[in-house]
Amino acid sequence: MEEKFFPFDKIPMDAKALTQKAETDEDVVLNISLRPANLLEFIGQKDVVNNLKVALTAAKQRQEPLEHVLLCGPPGLGKTCLAMIIAHEMGTKITATSGPAIERAGDLIGILTNLEAGDILFIDEIHRLSKVVEEFLYPAMENCQIDFVIDKGPYARTIKFNLKRFTLVGATTRSGLIGAPLRSRFGILHHFDFYGEEDLSTIIKRSAELLGIKIDSAGALEISRRARGTPRIANRLLRRVRDFAQVKAKNEITQEIADQALKSLGIDAQGLDEVDRRVLKTLVETYQGGPVGIETLAATLNEEPDTIIDTIEPYLLKAGFLKRTSRGREATPLTYQHFGLRTL
Numbered sequence: 001m002e003e004k005f006f007p008f009d010k011i012p013m014d015a016k017a018l019t020q021k022a023e024t025d026e027d028v029v030l031n032i033s034l035r036p037a038n039l040l041e042f043i044g045q046k047d048v049v050n051n052l053k054v055a056l057t058a059a060k061q062r063q064e065p066l067e068h069v070l071l072c073g074p075p076g077l078g079k080t081c082l083a084m085i086i087a088h089e090m091g092t093k094i095t096a097t098s099g100p101a102i103e104r105a106g107d108l109i110g111i112l113t114n115l116e117a118g119d120i121l122f123i124d125e126i127h128r129l130s131k132v133v134e135e136f137l138y139p140a141m142e143n144c145q146i147d148f149v150i151d152k153g154p155y156a157r158t159i160k161f162n163l164k165r166f167t168l169v170g171a172t173t174r175s176g177l178i179g180a181p182l183r184s185r186f187g188i189l190h191h192f193d194f195y196g197e198e199d200l201s202t203i204i205k206r207s208a209e210l211l212g213i214k215i216d217s218a219g220a221l222e223i224s225r226r227a228r229g230t231p232r233i234a235n236r237l238l239r240r241v242r243d244f245a246q247v248k249a250k251n252e253i254t255q256e257i258a259d260q261a262l263k264s265l266g267i268d269a270q271g272l273d274e275v276d277r278r279v280l281k282t283l284v285e286t287y288q289g290g291p292v293g294i295e296t297l298a299a300t301l302n303e304e305p306d307t308i309i310d311t312i313e314p315y316l317l318k319a320g321f322l323k324r325t326s327r328g329r330e331a332t333p334l335t336y337q338h339f340g341l342r343t344l
């Protein structure tokens with residue numbers, strides 16, 4: 001596969017682009033080759049992987065499709081990868097779509113009726129399905145049936161259609177937005193947590209090998225420390241540091257090169273980027289450390305509240321830079337320490 005290469009002076013220096021959670025075109029092009037193909041290659045998330053292994057083995061022994069699976073967790077942690085791996089392990093086909101892409105129940109009819117027995121239907125951002133579409137899914141998930149209405153007015157008739165037994169794999173960054181009726185229809189539910197440095201380091205070394213990049217252990221560890229516990233970000237930083245190593249060093253990533261490159265890209269020692277620092281600084285400077293409501297904070301920052309909730313704050317909460325209380329978001333002593341400020 002042809003790889004995109006950015007000369008160093010053309011590297012996107014926008015820190016937001018580096019740690020943003022959505023996939024960029026470059027991720028899509030390059031990550032296809034970086035995606036782990038099977039459970040053995042899937043690094044970390046031990047509890048999820050072990051439980052899934054049991055479920056997959058049991059389903060295969062019974063020659064039955066796997067129960068519906070719901071994967072929850074922040075973006076970039078491997079939910080889509082795992083959905084693909086499930087299809088690979090079951091030896092079936094995967095059809096991928098996302099909540100916002102399914103506008104009407106009618107959009108789902110074609111997808112569902114084309115599924116073969118045991119096929120995987122992957123719905124990313126499943127919390128963004130409309131109520132109507134969600135309700136249309138219930139009988140499909142429960143007893144492989146869909147009801148649809150044909151004709152209008154006095155001629156309207158409901159037709160029942162039997163589907164093959166498929167497995168729905170849903171992924172969400174906001175498990176709290178999945179209502180009880182949908183949640184209860186999933187037999188298997190897993191939460192992804194941020195990756196530790198060691199697992200991220202292993203992922204970085206694996207990606208470096210696949211991309212033909214030379215990196216030593218200290219270099220991999222330095223990138224992993226600053227990748228916000230997220231494989232997608234780790235792979236992205238690796239590519240940027242590789243550019244730096246190519247232009248400024250002897251094409252090998254060491255700790256020193258990684259540190260210099262990440263600093264010049266605006267990623268600090270804790271892995272926080274421009275946007276994270278802006279959120280925390282606003283909290284500390286404009287709101288005296290909070291508590292402040294998410295809507296108010298988002299308005300001050302000119303960001304969407306959902307962007308902050310979905311992509312910015314999960315890591316800040318996990319790393320202890322932010323507290324979520326009933327009265328809003330609050331800075332922690334660590335935040336003040338990070339900026340060299342005294343707590344109020």
Ligand code: ADP
Pocket residue numbers: 031032034035036041042043044074075076077078079080081082171203231232235
């Ligand atoms: P999500 O669906 O949770 O947003 P993805 O499954 O798209 O995340 O993962 C983003 C990228 O991170 C993948 O393309 C892959 O390269 C990498 N990745 C994620 N999890 C792992 C893992 N456990 N081992 C190796 N690489 C991983």
